[in-house]
Amino acid sequence: MNKSSNTAGPGTPDPGKGSSAAEIEPVADVVSRAQAGDPGALAELVRRFQDMAVGYAWSLLGDFHLAEDAAQDAFIQVLGDLTSLREAAAFPGWLRRIVFKHCDRHTRRAGLSTVPLEGVVELTADMKTPNPLDELERAEAAGVIRIAVASLPEHQRETVTLYYIGEHSQSEIATFLDITEGAVRKRLHDARKSLKETLLDMVKKTLHNDAPSRDDRxxxxxxxxxxxxxxxxxxxxxxxxxxxxxxxxxxxxxxxxxxxxxxxxxxxxxxxxxxxxxxxxxxxxxxxxxxxxxxxxxxxxxxxxxxxxxxxxxxxxxxGASDVGRDLGNAAGRGDLAGVAAILDSDTSALDARDNRGRTALHRAAEGAHLGLATMLLDRGADVDAEDADGRRPLQMALHHGWKVPDDQYSSYTAMAGLLVGRGARYDLWAAAGLGDVAGVRGFLDAGTDALNGVDGRGAPLTVAAFRGHANIATMLLVAGADPDAKFPIDVAGEPFVQTGEPMWLAANRGHRAVVEALLAGGATAQASIYASGSAIEQSLLHGHVEVADLLFLHGAVGDPLTYCVTNDLAALAEKLQAHPEAREKLMWSAILAGNEAVVQHELAYGTAIPVERHFNLLEQAIRGWRIGNLKIGTQGWDRRSYLRNLQRLVDAGFELTMRNSRTSRADFTILHHLAARSCNPGDYGHTVEEVVEFARILVDGGAEVDALESQLHSTPLGWAARYGQLELCRFLLTRGADSNGGDADWARPLAWAQRYGHDKVAALLQEAGATA
Missing domain, CATH: 1.25.40.20 (Ankyrin repeat-containing domain)
Structure with a gap:
């Protein structure tokens, strides 16, 4: 995209920046056309001001991903409210104020953390001569530049960012910031003087590369x-x-x-x-x-x-979703045989009814290994090969179920698979591999009728064989030419991503050493990782499979801070940090997530100061209960109350409890909202009710706002607790002064949440406290 076409605005451009004045339509005219409903004018406003909006947001937030998010939400609000702008020429300043508001949701003005600029200049002293940097080095260099700009005074930071991120003139910047051109020149002069020549060149390049106008996304x-x-x-x-x-x-x-x-x-x-x-x-x-x-x-x-x-x-x-399908699926998911039978007795046509994800009751029974329920459904004539919206059959749910299922329940899933096959479920190479059927696998391989690597890499027989621990089957498949890393495409944030190494990850997770040996012999990568789920070496160590971990180490795998914080191997942790100093940035996160009190205490006492913009994320890990929620992580000698004590340490260290979630400005919930949602703690093995209340007590005593409102569900923490049926948390919040009618809209008030989701005891408590519908 030609940047010069995207940067017009009021005023006369600087020489060499933007187009000539004669070519630029005045911004007031563009706004007027947009207010009249011209979609081309709306697009022109975004093109002209996208770099300014993102640059200004970055000067406030210090993170380009967050800046783009805040600027995007600001633009969406601006374009929706454009007719309310009375003076079209005032658009730049109006946009700036709305960007500021959306950034303020992220920070609540906690401010950026900075470092002395002299240290940053020293870091870049040897960068004057270009070197062939790889991707990581370029990313690290960009990080240095962002720190450098963040170290400038705020008024210089916002001005220099706006000037170098796009092709904007000093006049345009002055209009946007509502200052004089002379002030812009003075700020630029002072910032250039501080940044020095080498660093300034890198600032120009980095900001230019990060500008949203680099493409049309x-x-x-x-x-x-x-x-x-x-x-x-x-x-x-x-x-x-x-x-x-x-x-x-x-x-x-x-x-x-x-x-x-x-x-x-x-x-x-x-x-x-x-x-x-x-x-x-x-x-x-x-x-x-x-x-x-x-x-x-x-x-x-x-x-x-x-x-x-x-x-x-x-x-x-x-x-094929229907109300009866949803009811039937919910009952089957609970393993409620009597409830399912009652629904089917009243409506015999509902046997293969679907829920919102296209699942039948048999899918849900297989998913939960409810053998008696599945037998009853099959006796009534349920379709044994019904496919859900993702194309999964009940047999696939039985053989490739969730890996967090306790080991003593795996035999129930094997029995479920046997039942389904015995009742006529489609039997193919994948099913034979999952059941460890050597003769069946050999027959399918000889026939050559089934895809050796699944469809586009999905549903690879090698993956299910590795998961179920069938080393002989894995070897047969590898000899036949199966991809040892079972690569397949996934969607991440709407973008394609190639997942690799699932067989190794699952085998390491389950402790199947013979399978790991077969995969390594077949050319699999020892350093396998699964998106957002860690590495194979991490899984083997977290679950106590030391022999598997040793084997992976010998084949080149390496651990990370989280691994060693869980195993409390401080010697290995120290060696890791010595060899990879950049890994220290993740150390505090890892220690809190793992509930490692020794490392948390050490980092608070001797580590570098933690930027305030990271406080929310670390508080989130303290209440998350990750180590409790994963039943297979070794907990011998570990006290689950470590999470409570670590949260208290963070509060005592001055962590900012009013910080908001920063993933998106609309979802600007507080840590108390997050606790109320129990999002990382499934009801069957998360925090106890007493622990949740104790977390809340620490947060409220430390200064968390009991009536804080967020912008997505428009509710207070009490509203969220009511939505999720957290009776005792609701009771605690009410004793600490929470507004029983708090919320931005009638539908978002605590009583409305409780009634909508059938939490009768919560509703009664709220009504006793004065809540109204």
Whole structure:
């Protein structure tokens, strides 16, 4: 993209920056056209000001991913509210104030942490002569530059960022910041003097490379999100014709909002229907509270009945979903044989009814290894090979179930698989590999009729054989030519990503040494990692499979701080940090997540100061209960109350408890909201009720706001606790002064949440405290 076409604005450009004044349409005219509904003018505003908006946000936040997210949300608000702007020429300053507001949601003005600029200049002293840096080195160099700019005074930081991120003139910058051109020149002069020549050149290059105008991704996502929220059906259709994949693509790597979310925010039924037809997923939530943030859930909670009905109709057409299918699936998921039988006795046609994900009751029975329930369903004639929306059959759920299932339950899943096969489930190479059927595997391999590596790498027989511990089968498949790393494509934030090493990861997780040996002999990578789930070496050590870990170490695998914090191998941890000093940045996160008190105490006493913008993430790990939630992580000699004590240490160390989640500015929940959601603690093995209340007591005593409002569910921590049925947490918050009617809207108040989700005891408690519907 030609940057000079994207940077017009008011005033006379500097020589060599932007276009000549004669070529530039005054910004007031562009705004006026946009206010009149000209989609081209809306796009022009985004193109002209995207670098300024992101640059200004970065000067406040110090992180380009967060800056793009804040700027994107600001643009979506601006384009939706454009008709309210009375003076078209005031657009630049208006945009700046709205960007500031969205950045403020992230920081609550906690401020950027800085380092002395002299140290940064010293780091770059040997960078004057270009060197062939690899990707990591370039990323590290960019990090140095960002620290350098962050070390400038705020007024210099914002000015130098705006000047070098795009092709903007001093006049344009002055208008945007609402200062004089003379002030801009003075700030630039002072910043250049501080940065020195070498560092200044790197600043120019880094900011230029990070500018959103480097491609059209930012502009397109902004225009699509804004059009979806304001209900501009023609504009949404125009964008999707050119790029249909955007209907199901995340807004950014750090923001899982999709266009359908924005359409729900704006209550735009026509846009919702268009996006659904284009492939949008109405059940896709936003991390970390996915259940509460899917488009359907948000429409349901807001009382947007026409949108809920449109989504349900879509699910019925595409996945066969129905009310009876949802009820049947819920009962089957609980293993409620009597409940399932009662539904089927009253409606015999419901046997193969589907839930929202296209699953039948037999899918749910297989998923939970409910053998008696599955037998009853099959006796009644359930389709043994029914496929859900992802193409999975009950047999696949039985053989490749969740890896967190306790070891003593694996035999139940094997029995389930045997039942399904005995009742006629399709038997192929994958199934034979999962069941350890040597003769069957040999027969399928000789026939050559089944895909050796699954379909596009998915459903590889080698993966299920590794998971189930069949080393002989793994060897047969590898000799036949199976990919030892079982590569397959996955979707990450709407972008394609190649996953590799799942057989090794699963074998290490399960402690199947013979399988690991077979994979290594077949050419598998020892340093296998799974997206967002760690490495094979980490899995083997976390679960106490020392012999497997030793084998992987000998083949080149390396551990990381989290691994050694869990195993409390401080000698290995020290050696890791000595060899890789950059790993220290993750040390505190790892220690808190692992509940390692010794390392947390050491880092608080002797480690470097922790930037305030990292406080929320570290507090999040303290309440997460990760080590409790994974039943297979060794806990011998470890006290689960370590998490409580570590949280108290963070509070005592002055951690800022008013900081907000920074993944997306709309989801600006506090740590107390996050605790109420129990998002990382499944009900069957998370924190106890007493522990949750004790966490809350530490946070509230430390200064957490009991009535803080967030911008996505528009609720207080009490509202979230009511939504998730946390009776004792609700009781505690009320004793600490929480507003029983707190919330931004009637549907978002605590009593509304409790009643909507059937938490009768919570509702009664709230009504006793004065809550009203």
């Amino acid at each position: 930012f502009e397109t996502h902004v225009l699509l999100g804004a059009a979806a929220e304001r209900g501009d059906l023609a504009e949404v259709r125009r964008i999707l014709v050119a790029a249909p994949e955007l209907a199901r693509q995340d807004a950014a790597g750090s923001d899982e909002h999709q266009p359908l979310h924005y359409a729900v925010y704006g209550n735009q039924l026509d846009v919702v229907e268009l996006l659904l037809a284009a492939g949008a997923d109405p059940l896709k939530g936003i991390y970390p509270h996915r259940e509460a943030t899917s488009p359907r859930a948000m429409a349901f909670d807001r009382g947007l009945t026409p949108i809920v009905e449109a989504i349900d109709a879509h699910l019925a057409r595409q996945r």
